[in-house]
């Protein structure tokens with residue numbers, strides 16, 4: 001019988017092995033299309049692996065607004081908290097009107113402090129790079145601080161002028177009059193908990209290295225501190241299990257090698273020598289750019305899974321937006337949602353179910369059964385979004 005996922009006092013999940021109940025935010029735009037294709041794939045993979053999946057809808061976005069007059073009802077947030085692990089389609093953020101992003105609202109309400117993106121190419125998926133198989137990475141991006149803190153004020157406002165006057169007066173900083181200003185807060189607490197999650201994950205999966213990606217050469221006390229706190233954590237709590245790159249003699253494979261790279265160099269490395277990197281941990285803005293750049297290498301956002309994780313709470317999500325021009329056409333690629341669901345099954349400890357989905361995707365792609373976005377690049381006739389989901393179920397072992 002499917003049951004509730006719980007957590008122990010340390011935030012570790014206790015997953016009922018015979019079956020789990022997962023809230024689903026279907027989402028706006030193409031959300032219903034990709035969910036219709038995804039649900040049978042996840043259900044079948046779980047069933048074939050001896051588990052039962054049951055989904056409960058948690059309304060959010062335009063559907064919730066029509067039904068309840070709210071885009072993100074409190075009941076939905078309560079459901080996500082109580083059930084602990086959820087899956088989410090894309091949600092529209094209306095431009096203008098000052099409405100904050102629902103995605104950011106969910107992350108903040110649940111303190112989902114890590115945005116996690118696995119980067120792994122599925123053979124046959126068109127890629128702009130020559131050897132996409134070389135990128136096999138797991139990115140951890142801080143989700144609550146840095147530019148996501150949302151601390152900025154428009155040029156010419158009272159707030160901006162007050163801040164500029166404090167900066168130029170008290171701190172003797174040079175700021176051009178009439179500037180727009182923003183603040184980039186980065187704390188030891190926020191940085192270390194993100195890096196800790198990345199190290200724990202790397203050790204659990206026997207990954208060879210963890211790289212701290214920062215811009216500490218220029219922003220010494222924010223990005224530089226991220227690097228410093230990372231090394232402090234590794235050489236303190238994880239002294240027996242990690243080794244800094246410069247002391248690594250290549251002899252003990254059980255040690256996690258801790259590297260750091262300046263963000264611009266890391267962008268170049270991600271294209272030229274991706275095979276030298278495994279787990280990456282970084283502040284918010286670096287992660288924003290790098291995760292989409294790496295997603296492009298494995299076929300774009302339509303092929304990239306994602307998750308927002310906190311302590312004992314997780315929301316797995318398609319990484320693309322609502323693609324409104326395709327809504328209701330049964331056309332778009334559901335792979336991002338399907339792979340996010342597979343990632344979720346692995347997170348629940350149902351690794352066999354995750355592997356079944358990966359294997360089915362490889363088979364279907366190798367047969368060139370593809371939705372429009374990939375089909376147009378290979379010059380083959382596309383299948384519908386729902387047909388792609390059905391093909392995965394048919395090819396699943």
Ligand code: NAP
Nearest residue numbers: 089090091092093103302319320321322323324332333373
């Ligand atoms: P988008 O919805 O991701 O769509 C941009 C383009 O990406 C589409 O026109 C399409 O390209 C391609 N695309 C997206 N999803 C696809 C899929 N599943 N399969 C194949 N191709 C796909 O980005 P946007 O137009 O900038 O944003 C639209 C809305 O989504 C906004 O309200 C934004 O705030 C929201 N959004 C939500 C999330 C989220 O919920 N996590 C993330 C990003 C954006 P082609 O036109 O080339 O076919």
